[in-house]
Amino acid sequence: MLTTPTHPDVTGRLDTARAGALLDHVVATAREYDQPVHAESPGRVELDTGIGRIRLRANDRALHIRISAATEANAFMLRESVVARIEGVDAALLGGLAWSDALPERDLPPNFRAGRVVGVAPLGPAFWRLEVEAPDLAAFAREGIHLRLVLPPRGRPPAWPGVDASGRVRWPDGPDAPHVAVYTIRRVDPETGRMTLDAYRHGRGPTCAWLANARPGDAVGLMGPGGGWMPDARHLTLAGDETALPAIARILEDAAPGTTGTALLETADRAGELPVAAPPGIALHRLSRAAGERLEDALDALPLGPEGARHVWFAAEKRRAGPVRRRLREERGLARGEVTVAGYWVDR
Numbered sequence: 001m002l003t004t005p006t007h008p009d010v011t012g013r014l015d016t017a018r019a020g021a022l023l024d025h026v027v028a029t030a031r032e033y034d035q036p037v038h039a040e041s042p043g044r045v046e047l048d049t050g051i052g053r054i055r056l057r058a059n060d061r062a063l064h065i066r067i068s069a070a071t072e073a074n075a076f077m078l079r080e081s082v083v084a085r086i087e088g089v090d091a092a093l094l095g096g097l098a099w100s101d102a103l104p105e106r107d108l109p110p111n112f113r114a115g116r117v118v119g120v121a122p123l124g125p126a127f128w129r130l131e132v133e134a135p136d137l138a139a140f141a142r143e144g145i146h147l148r149l150v151l152p153p154r155g156r157p158p159a160w161p162g163v164d165a166s167g168r169v170r171w172p173d174g175p176d177a178p179h180v181a182v183y184t185i186r187r188v189d190p191e192t193g194r195m196t197l198d199a200y201r202h203g204r205g206p207t208c209a210w211l212a213n214a215r216p217g218d219a220v221g222l223m224g225p226g227g228g229w230m231p232d233a234r235h236l237t238l239a240g241d242e243t244a245l246p247a248i249a250r251i252l253e254d255a256a257p258g259t260t261g262t263a264l265l266e267t268a269d270r271a272g273e274l275p276v277a278a279p280p281g282i283a284l285h286r287l288s289r290a291a292g293e294r295l296e297d298a299l300d301a302l303p304l305g306p307e308g309a310r311h312v313w314f315a316a317e318k319r320r321a322g323p324v325r326r327r328l329r330e331e332r333g334l335a336r337g338e339v340t341v342a343g344y345w346v347d348r
């Protein structure tokens with residue numbers, strides 16, 4: 001959902017003879033995630049990110065960058081994504097990057113909110129429900145369904161991220177380093193400043209340990225929003241494992257009256273289920289890996305709805321995402337705008 005750009009454009013220039021290779025890398029990464037890429041002419045591309053546009057132009061001397069977005073926070077996130085793409089090729093190249101409005105070092109990134117825990121409690125046997133309070137949550141209600149949850153180390157005063165002069169987020173390190181993880185915004189009320197997140201209790205990792213010991217009043221950081229908006233189509237096909245169930249639950253709650261389709265919910269066994277209510281017109285099917293049931297098989301057997309009025313949304317372990325995306329696009333003929341496929345976690 002692309003908001004009309006209103007924030008002044010941000011421009012950048014990276015002096016390098018490798019500009020063409022960098023442009024190819026950015027385009028390849030965008031296409032890997034099925035992000036719309038518009039090739040205006042050789043050496044010129046535009047990326048439609050959903051929260052703004054990134055225009056890139058490469059010649060044999062430099063990579064030119066123009067970022068258009070509706071808000072300072074969105075422009076900052078897009079700038080950060082460009083820096084990350086460059087850094088992924090060669091961090092040494094960042095020394096030649098100059099922005100039109102080089103950010104002064106500041107206390108907090110513009111897309112960061114410092115909040116506090118209101119409550120945390122088990123939600124069934126396999127999920128935590130976290131309630132938090134923070135100021136200025138309007139963007140989280142309209143621009144993305146995911147955020148980065150920033151959890152300070154237990155027993156230490158919170159040390160929040162800052163911004164360096166290049167526009168990159170500067171994270172605290174050492175004993176003050178927070179744990180950062182991506183979660184779905186289950187519900188948000190900007191009027192009261194309250195937000196709800198449901199987290200899968202897989203029993204491993206720092207997020208589960210933090211939630212198990214969280215108490216009202218504990219400091220927590222919210223960074224975002226991001227990760228795209230909810231699918232908008234008359235016929236929805238939703239498929240996900242445990243990590244995707246909060247997102248599917250929110251999509252189903254917000255589905256327009258008269259929406260039809262199917263939701264496929266895969267868990268290890270029945271103990272991993274999250275309470276999910278499907279509106280009239282959407283059939284809910286629970287799958288158990290213990291019984292040999294898989295999202296991919298169930299998805300292959302489904303009719304996906306009429307062309308131009310359908311959307312397929314899939315999220316699970318990252319290595320499952322790529323083959324599903326290719327099958328939907330290449331074998332089943334769905335257009336780019338009819339598909340959302342995400343790798344929500346990595347099995348290491």
